[in-house]
Amino acid sequence: MALFDLPLDQLRAYRSASKEPADFDRFWSDTLAEARRHDLDARFERVDTGLTAVETYDVTFSGFGGHRVKGWFVLPADTDRPLPVLVEFIGYGGGRGLAHTHLLWAAAGFAHFVMDTRGQGSGWAAGHTEDPVGSGPAYPGFLTRGITDPEDFYYRRVFTDAVRAVEAARSHPLADAARTAATGISQGGGITLAVGGLVPDLVALAPDVPFLCDFPRAATVTDENPYREIGNYLATHRDRRERVFDTLSYFDGVHFAARGTAPALFSTALEDEICPPSTVFAAFNAYPVEDKQMEVYDFNGHEGGGPFQQVRQLRWLPQRLA
Template identity: 45%
Template sequence: MPRFDLPLEELRTYRNPRPVPSGLAAYWERTLDEARGAATSGVRCVPAETGLVTVDAYDVTFPGFGGDEIKAWWLLPRGATSELPVVIELLGYGGGRGRVHERLHWASHGFAQLVVDSRGQGSIWNAGATPDPHGSGPAGPGMLTRGVDHPDHLYYRRLITDVVRAVDAVGHLPGADPRRVATVGHSQGGALALAAAALHSGVAATAARAPFLCGIARAVELTDAPPYGELAGYLAVHRTQAENVLAVLDHVDVSHLAPQIACPTWISVGLTDVTCPPSGIFGAINAMPRRPEQVRVWPWNGHEAGGPDDDAHLADWLTDTLT
């Protein structure tokens, strides 16, 4: 795939031209206050039988949006005797927490690892265990167009809230040091990692590879690849609703949340990425008041960005940042 977006020199200064929604801070404060008030149960953490000999695994349930029960895996390096820095791992579009042996990367690097399920997902590239009991109006396939009739109905309002509540839950898990928490993810998971860092002061570091939900309005003009292609299809049917829909989605656009990110930040981007176009990602980067400590640019890569090279670099960066 040839490069299709702005030249790198322009990307380094590009800003999302859309205005921040009026009352965005109050919208998220109300959302999170309501979620915390709706919880009727606490964090549950029970041992999981896995057959693994290097990692201790626990099946976790914690209250998310609306008090809904969210599933997660809690993984600790076997033999750990002190409180460990925590990596909260958020997942890509369509994926769920899967099975424990699929997600051993961070525990193998010596971190406590919380693998957070994505509500209503987990049937595309691995399995999930958390339903989304909230309905929405007419929507296209996938998640991006669910609830686009009103900011309060957005699917991603619920999912981002779940991730913020995962940060809340860390302090109730055995072996965790809640002062050293990082949020990490690729694609959708990267968007969730950055959003959590913007909305929770307890995030000490955040890292996103090729993050989704950055510059949504521009992305849907540049690519018809999913998931943004789902939005393009919806707008092709709802022909007169484009501006209303994009204004609703602005409430979950990471480039509008990025000014609230104060912790050390690591981001990776592929310049041929048609899934999450680079200009949207740079729009989020350039909105951050604290320049990310690491911006890794891959000129010849797409949505995988740096792939395993990024994984190795990020492990070193998080070790230096959190330990």
């Protein structure tokens, strides 16, 4: 499709109108403190994938509420020293998938941890983690589950799982905890930004076409799901607009980005109607670290840079994790 969002020069200066809650930091500090009352109990079980160049572990750890969350941990075969760690988060609707599909980062010499996303994993890649927490009425999808109260919102659980995933990855004896980075595409990119704002000692972030950013603009500038789930919900619950956007403000990638401390490599695509480029630039422009870069793909949609962005990351990440 043709370009639909702001011109690139305006994107580079765009700032979100999302209002940060006064108790944002306390909310997340309390949330994580509550989660850490449960033993992390990270368990790594070696699995036979039929591959000889990597070693793969089926991981289970305690996330939000002590709920057990799954993951994969993949290493180059015969590793005998701690390696830099890359924690990856998955896009909307997908799960961790099959173990043999995660080879790139182990082949590049990383310890690669892939977090399953609770309650998802039936859209395009299989998941294995349930979400045992219910919610009030929601529009089909995940974005409006518990959307009238930050305490109940679905992504409170997911972001907490993600912080605990970093802790689980670092707990393995072949992980160099001091050299930990995070990455993800779309929803995974949004989770990456949240982790970057909640875990202060990461050494790099690589969010691609991130979702969950600049909710006030995203909900009104695109008709595409998942952001359209918000509008569809409010079309029925006409009296809940203020409550909904108050909840979303606790989960906006713009506010997590403002707390980032690690070098970051972002990407966006100017024809992306699912995660509009203005919402991605909103997070990027709020990111306070001097060592940050934005890759722009002019004629792509939500697929973004795809393998071209992987090439970019394969050159950029090792420099930060050396």
